[in-house]
Amino acid sequence: MLLAVDTSTQTLGLALYDGNRIPAESLWQSQARHTVELAPAVDRMLKQNHNTPSDLTGLAVATGPGSFTSLRVGLAFVKGLALALKIPVAGIPSLDALAAAQPPSDLPMAAVLPAGRTRLAVCWYDYKENGWTFTGDMKVQTAQDLCDEIHQPSLICGELTAEERQILSRKWKNVHLCSPAQGLRRPSVLAELGWKKLEDNQSDDPVTLAPIYLHVNEVIA
Known part of the structure; x- marks a missing residue:
């Protein structure tokens, strides 16, 4: 066990x-x-x-x-x-555990969790044959900073406050927010x-x- x-x-x-x-x-x-x-x-x-x-x-x-x-x-x-x-x-x-729970997708995905002082810890992943694979830097940034750097359709999953969801959803053409249940x-x-x-x-x-x-x-x- x-x-x-x-x-x-x-x-x-x-x-x-x-x-x-x-x-x-x-x-x-x-x-x-x-x-x-x-x-x-x-x-x-x-x-x-x-x-x-x-x-x-x-x-x-x-x-x-x-x-x-x-x-x-x-x-x-x-x-x-x-x-x-x-x-x-x-x-x-x-964040690897969070990413592993997400369904396959052709879109890049940012997995996030609270990092204190209204910041988020952010890791980017792509879906490969063996599942979601870490592809970039691990950062600490605000929801607004994350939103500003997204220029293509992307998934965002993780623990987000109502305010953070509102900020990210403004970029609705490129930001696809996973549900709160998927973000656990x-x-x-x-x-x-x-x-x-x-x-x-x-x-x-x-x-x-x-x-x-x-x-x-x-x-x-």
Whole structure:
């Protein structure tokens, strides 16, 4: 059984995966209470499914980008479990998990999530034979900056406020906004990606596994 944990933003997500089905998945909004809510939520999910931590054989964790504090809470929790239980862990970029859940399209797609101070973390993807593939820089920019740089029909998916949706929708000929439901980072998708990574013997060292942090005006090539 694999446990997936995503604490990238105020939206927390947990899922259990056994390679064939998702016996449990949970998503909720936390108002900066990740430290208080995460461990009890994991304990509750395991008990509801008649599991204990000793039943876990692997872990998957979203590595960001996202909130500095939120990511630290999730990573610290998962790394502690991995070391205590002596089980492998797979780190998955948060926006890769979001992109993987989107249906195929010939259009380029920007996956976004809140980056603080009214900014968005943005990654661009193209759909290839093996799914959505990261194609460009990872940026932090405002919704207006993102809107201004789009000059061809493009998909935008992710956590967006009403104001950000309004800004982006002004460019309706080129900007195709995914629905709020499609913009959720599903921990079940994170679990599947983590399971595959562990099956491919690409586990991460829990001691050195680190979150992806982006800062305003920073670009990572």
